[in-house]
Amino acid sequence: MNDYEITFLSQSDVRQASGFDMNQAIHVMERVFALHDSGDYVLPNKTVLRWGDNESETVIGRINSMPGYIGGEFNACGIKWISSSPQNPFKRGLPRAAGLIVLNDPETLLPIAVMDGTLISAMRTGANSGVAAKYLxxxxxxxxxxxxxxxxxxxxxxxxxxxxxxxxxxxxxxxxxxxxxxxxxxxxxxxxxxxxxxxxxxxxxxxxxxxxxxxxxxxxxxxxxxxxxxxxxxxxxxxxxxxxxxxxxxxxxxxxxxxxxxxxxxxxxxxxxxxxxxxxxxxxxxxxxxxxxxxxxxxxxxxxxxxSVGLGIEDVALAKEVLSYARIHKIGKKINLWDAAVFV
Ligand SMILES: NC(=O)c1ccc[n+]([C@@H]2O[C@H](COP(=O)([O-])OP(=O)(O)OC[C@H]3O[C@@H](n4cnc5c(N)ncnc54)[C@H](O)[C@@H]3O)[C@@H](O)[C@H]2O)c1
Incomplete structure (x- = not known):
């Protein structure tokens, strides 16, 4: 079998590929909420990796795993894997949250992209509230x-x-x-x-x-x-x-x-x-x-x-928009997932 490439987008690639465009993020989230209401999505429950009870999240932190499929014009599936360590900004000069998003092809289901999820997550969370404020x-x-x-x-x-x-x-x-x-x-x-x-x-x-x-x-x-x-x-x-x-x-x-x-x-x-x-x-x-x-x-x-508790389908939808832009404008790196697959 031939080699197989995926796209890698760093945070600056995501930013360059429209990931820092709030007007777009609001538009995408409005569509995600519309599709959510019409049932055109798959959303397994968020899984939380943590080292204790609820309270431990504010001390030690946690890592959330948020998979989802969103239909409509997005037709996109993938997962956000995002950590939160509330003491990072204070003790280590690091951000509280950092994430990765993996997108998969909706037909072959193979992974197609890995990108920074930190910026996308923050943008979609802001945009959710923008949609809410527009109506409320x-x-x-x-x-x-x-x-x-x-x-x-x-x-x-x-x-x-x-x-x-x-x-x-x-x-x-x-x-x-x-x-x-x-x-x-x-x-x-x-x-x-x-x-x-x-x-x-x-x-x-x-x-x-x-x-x-x-x-x-x-x-x-x-x-x-x-x-x-x-x-x-x-x-x-x-x-x-x-x-x-x-x-x-x-x-x-x-x-x-x-x-x-x-x-x-x-x-x-x-x-x-x-x-x-x-x-x-x-x-x-x-x-x-x-x-x-x-x-x-x-x-x-x-x-x-x-x-808003935050939904994986929001991250997946915005990541899909960013990936489409990156493909058109040739932003990011192509990485071989395999040169010749060991098993097929
Ligand atoms: N609903 C969602 O979809 C969603 C998405 C992302 C993050 N979040 C949540 O948003 C929260 C903030 O995230 P962030 O990335 O901005 O974190 P951050 O660490 O960048 O900022 C949090 C700020 O809160 C301040 N703070 C702590 N206790 C306070 C208090 N009692 N009064 C006033 N300020 C106080 C801290 O000093 C800090 O500046 C987190 O709880 C996170 O889990 C929710």
Whole structure:
């Protein structure tokens, strides 16, 4: 048998091959949610490799394995393998998360590409919230609150500032003030907007039309009494709000309730496990809103809560777009998986 080549894309290749284009990422995620709602996907449960219980994830870390097939125009399958070591940025000067994505050919099922998954993962997570905000935030939202000045809130900012054209103020809080300051220094060069480092989480929530929690905490931060009428809360991390926040919200929208229940570490899934949350309270999965089966925001007063656990099909779809671009523009390296297969 002849030799067999796969494509390898480093992070800079992924970036060059449209992987840092937030408009594209939002468009791809909107399509993924639509296909998710119409059932054109295969999504085995996320498998988590960890060295202890839920709490160990915030100390030692974990590695998630996220396979999936997404149909429609993508017709793509593969897997994201992504690690998280929350102490990396503080103890080792390394990123918390780092990932690889492997794509397979949907017909032969052979592997066709291996690429950096770190950037794609951050971009698709930001883009998910962009799609949510498009349907669930007040279109005239002006103030954005960001709790956690890490990687995810960088792409949250990129995407929310794309879909909410009236945003003018961004309030940033992090337990580590130097990280919040660095965030503002880096992100304020992207678009003309007023950035403020605020001294506590409450100030990032109280006046905000949209606020995001993307931290590595295991202790709830956000309190129900801080949340203003008409706001959208985008919950990206795991257990970041008090139960009352979810109890007092008007609409609860999630990416995939089955996956949230399975993962089990988010506030809403913890409430469910403890018998404090009736799943009939979930208003919609985001794909139902995208496909027009359910209304998004219906008035200026609703408090809406959106939680995304993150789905392997999102990574696979965006990786497929990046690979297609890379092929057309000859980006990346071809690597022989075998020269002559030992067995056929
Ligand atoms: N839902 C999804 O699809 C999805 C995808 C990727 C990451 N995540 C989650 O997003 C979270 C953030 O990831 P990241 O890559 O930005 O991590 P990161 O390490 O880059 O940044 C996390 C930040 O949170 C700050 N922080 C910790 N405790 C805090 C607190 N109590 N209040 C305020 N700030 C606090 C840290 O100082 C740090 O700056 C993680 O929990 C990760 O698992 C979710």
């Amino acid at each position: 935030a007040r279109p005239n939202s002006r103030v954005l609150g960001l709790i956690g000045a890490g990687v995810q809130n960088r792409t949250q900012y990129m995407s929310l500032s794309t879909v909410l054209p009236h945003l003018e103020t961004v309030k940033v809080y992090d337990v580590d003030v130097s990280r919040a300051q660095r965030f503002v220094k880096e992100m304020s060069t992207m678009k003309p907007m007023t950035f403020e480092v605020v001294p506590n989480a409450e100030e990032a929530v109280r006046e905000s039309d949209v606020f995001v929690t993307a931290t590595v905490t295991k202790n709830p931060i956000v309190k129900a009494e801080w949340i203003r009428e008409g706001s959208l809360y985008v919950h990206v991390g795991s257990n970041e709000c008090h139960f009352e926040v979810i109890e007092q919200t008007d609409k609860i929208v999630v990416d995939d309730w089955t996956e949230l229940k399975h993962r089990g570490v988010e506030t809403i899934s913890i409430m469910y496990q403890e018998g404090r949350f009736d799943e009939n309270r979930i208003y919609a999965q985001l794909g139902e809103v995208v496909n027009g089966k359910k209304m998004g925001r219906e008035n200026e007063h609703e408090k809406i809560y959106f939680n």
